Amino acid sequence: xxxxxxxxxxxxxxxxxxxxxxxxxxxxxxxxxxxxxxxxxxxxxxxxxxxxxxxxxxxxxxxxxxxxxxxxxxxxxxxxxxxxxxxxxxxxxxxxxxxxxxxxxxxxxxxxxxxxxxxxxxxxxxxxxxxxxxxxxxxxxxxxxxxxxxxxxxxxxxxxxxxxxxxxxxxxxxxxxxxxxxxxxxxxxxxxxx
Amino acid sequence: xxxxxxxxxxxxxxxxxxxxxxxxxxxxxxxxxxxxxxxxxxxxxxxxxxxxxxxxxxxxxxxxxxxxxxxxxxxxxxxxxxxxxxxxxxxxxxxxxxxxxxxxxxxxxxxxxxxxxxxxxxxxxxxxxxxxxxxxxxxxxxxxxxxxxxxxxxxxxxxxxxxxxxxxxxxxxxxxxxxxxxxxxxxxxxxxxx
DNA sequence: TTGCGAAACAAACAAGTGTTAGTTAAGCAT
DNA sequence: ATGCTTAACTAACACTTGTTTGTTTCGCAA
Numbered sequence: 001x002x003x004x005x006x007x008x009x010x011x012x013x014x015x016x017x018x019x020x021x022x023x024x025x026x027x028x029x030x031x032x033x034x035x036x037x038x039x040x041x042x043x044x045x046x047x048x049x050x051x052x053x054x055x056x057x058x059x060x061x062x063x064x065x066x067x068x069x070x071x072x073x074x075x076x077x078x079x080x081x082x083x084x085x086x087x088x089x090x091x092x093x094x095x096x097x098x099x100x101x102x103x104x105x106x107x108x109x110x111x112x113x114x115x116x117x118x119x120x121x122x123x124x125x126x127x128x129x130x131x132x133x134x135x136x137x138x139x140x141x142x143x144x145x146x147x148x149x150x151x152x153x154x155x156x157x158x159x160x161x162x163x164x165x166x167x168x169x170x171x172x173x174x175x176x177x178x179x180x181x182x183x184x185x186x187x188x189x190x191x192x193x194x
Numbered sequence: 195x196x197x198x199x200x201x202x203x204x205x206x207x208x209x210x211x212x213x214x215x216x217x218x219x220x221x222x223x224x225x226x227x228x229x230x231x232x233x234x235x236x237x238x239x240x241x242x243x244x245x246x247x248x249x250x251x252x253x254x255x256x257x258x259x260x261x262x263x264x265x266x267x268x269x270x271x272x273x274x275x276x277x278x279x280x281x282x283x284x285x286x287x288x289x290x291x292x293x294x295x296x297x298x299x300x301x302x303x304x305x306x307x308x309x310x311x312x313x314x315x316x317x318x319x320x321x322x323x324x325x326x327x328x329x330x331x332x333x334x335x336x337x338x339x340x341x342x343x344x345x346x347x348x349x350x351x352x353x354x355x356x357x358x359x360x361x362x363x364x365x366x367x368x369x370x371x372x373x374x375x376x377x378x379x380x381x382x383x384x385x386x387x388x
Numbered sequence: 389t390t391g392c393g394a395a396a397c398a399a400a401c402a403a404g405t406g407t408t409a410g411t412t413a414a415g416c417a418t
Numbered sequence: 419a420t421g422c423t424t425a426a427c428t429a430a431c432a433c434t435t436g437t438t439t440g441t442t443t444c445g446c447a448a
Contacts, residue, residue, distance in 0.1 A: 008425080024304070027220035030406060039426070042407075046425050051406065107301070110218070151360070151369060151377045158356035159349045166348055175345060183345045191385030202395080224436060233396070236437080240395050245436065 009047045011037050016054050017100040025055055025108040052113045055104070059112060062105040063123050065094045070130055080138030081193070085185050087131060088160060092181040095164050103164045128153060138192075145194045156188055203241045205231050210248050211294040219249055219302040246307045249298070253306060256299040257317050259288045264324055274332030275387070279379050281325060282354060286375040289358050297358045322347060332386075339388045350382055 006014075015036045019028045030051060034041040048054050069090040073083065095102045109120055132153050138144035166180055175183075209230045213222045224245060228235040242248050263284040267277065289296045303314055326347050332338035360374055369377075 024218065024220055026218055027305070029404075031404085040428080042409095042428085043426055045407070111221070147381065148369065148373065148377055150363075150367060151374065152381065154356070154360055155353045155378055155381055158359075159352045162348070162352035162356075165352075166345070169344075173344060175342065179342065180345065183342055184349055187341065187346065187349055187385040188381075189385075191381040191383075223434075225434085234398080236398085236439095237396055239437070 008037070008039070008043075012044055012047055013054070013057065014100075017058055017104055020055065020058070020108055021100045021103040025104070025111045052111070052116075055108060055111060056116050058101050059105050059109050059120060060116075062094070062098055062101050063120065063127075065098065066091065066127055067123075069094050070127065074130070079143060080134050080141060081143045081189065084131070084134050084138065084192075085189055087134065088156065088185045088188065089181045091160050092163050092184065093177070095160070096167070096177045096180070099164050099167055106161050106164075128157060131156065135192075142194060144192045147192075152192065159184060159188065202231070202233070206238055206241055207248070207251065208294075211252055211298055214249065214252070214302055215294045215297040219245075219298070219305045246305070246310075249302060249305060250310050252295050253299050253303050253314060254310075256288070256292055256295050257314070257321075259292065260285065260321055261317075263288050264321065268324070273337060274328050274335060275337045275383065278325070278328050278332065278386075279383055281328065282350065282379045282382065283375045285354050286357055286378065287371070289354070290361070290371045290374070293358050293361055300355050300358075322351060325350065329386075336388060338386045341386075346386065353378060353382065 012033070016028075016033055019033055019036065030044060031041045034044055037044075048057075070087060073086040073090050076086075078086070109117075112120055132149055135144060135149050135152055139146050139149070163180055163184070166175060169175070206227070210222075210227055213227055213230065224238060225235045228238055231238075242251075264281060267280045267284050270280075272280070303311075306314055326343055329338060329343050329346055333340050333343070357374055357378070360369060363369070
């Protein structure tokens with residue numbers, strides 16, 4: 001029995017996010033997914049066209065959230081440094097609010113079928129370009145020291161995109177969402193500043 | 195034993211590294227692997243006990259390289275800051291010299307079967323603990339500013355462990371191994387210093 | 389030359405893959 | 419009550435999965 005508040009579709013979606021994250025997309029079977037939802041495998045196809053369709057919905061949804069968060073930040077005119085800090089924190093917040101889905105987004109996008117795969121790559125490049133632009137402007141204005149923009153953008157995203165993993169620590173010293181966002185933004189910006 | 199068999203064995207190993215990286219462990223079939231090597235699938239079992247055996251060999255080999263690189267650095271007594279810089283550069287060097295295998299190491303280890311999975315996790319924790327210890331000592335000595343060690347270690351490894359991806363850029367602005375190692379070490383250490 | 393071990397092969401196995409077909413039961417508007 | 423829609427089910431299809439078996443081929447040591 002599913003909880004009354006959750007529709008079967010939502011249930012499938014959430015379970016898929018969890019299984020795709022824990023076992024990987026390719027290693028997760030439709031029967032396994034169905035079993036965890038509490039239905040039979042073919043019933044999934046009443047809600048989703050295919051396995052790929054599920055993955056697509058998860059990935060596209062997260063991509064949309066990243067764009068939306070950035071746009072909200074980009075509108076407020078600020079210095080590149082402040083803008084970058086906000087963008088970093090916004091990015092981490094999206095991950096923090098979608099722990100399972102964002103992990104799937106980062107690790108399983110490669111299994112998207114065309115044409116979605118190409119579209120996905122394009123969207124990601126565009127998004128990262130936004131960060132690159134801010135950094136370039138920061139260097140031009142002298143707020144940031146002059147280092148390889150590509151390497152820096154890469155380093156930033158590598159650190160940010162792994163934060164979902166930080167929440168999995170079950171040890172006593174648990175780090176809060178704000179600690180993660182602030183601490184990481186501080187560390188990276190201090191490394192960048194002139 | 196026989197030297198002649200090594201060629202095929204090495205061939206299987208290298209091809210597996212490439213395929214596991216490009217398509218993922220679970221999504222790579224033994225027939226597909228065999229085809230790229232130029233043999234039939236059952237012939238692989240003359241050289242490897244199982245698919246998991248292949249993955250294990252790849253992962254354990256890389257783990258050993260990380261440990262070896264660190265030990266060589268740890269012996270020379272240096273300040274925590276200098277030691278951390280060397281360890282970072284050593285870590286990146288191992289990745290740079292094993293692009294495909296290290297990518298498999300980072301992304302596909304979850305498919306290891308027991309007891310290798312448990313052993314793997316333990317080794318990784320030990321290795322990361324080495325870095326944590328250096329950072330703690332650096333804070334104690336006042337060389338590094340006092341920030342959450344866990345968050346810092348996490349951020350460092352997230353950045354380092356993604357560097358294999360940097361080499362895949364085919365664009366004009368290619369970054370050299372030294373640029374990556376020095377640039378990333380500078381960025382991270384500047385963010386950490388007091 | 390004989391014999392042995394290494395390494396290749398084709399054929400097959402049991403289990404599992406995503407997905408479709410056909411059917412049935414329940415809820416709802418007319 | 420009737421018909422329509424939704425969503426569940428069982429059964430099955432057409433492949434693919436990792437792996438085993440049994441056999442053959444080949445190069446080398448005795």
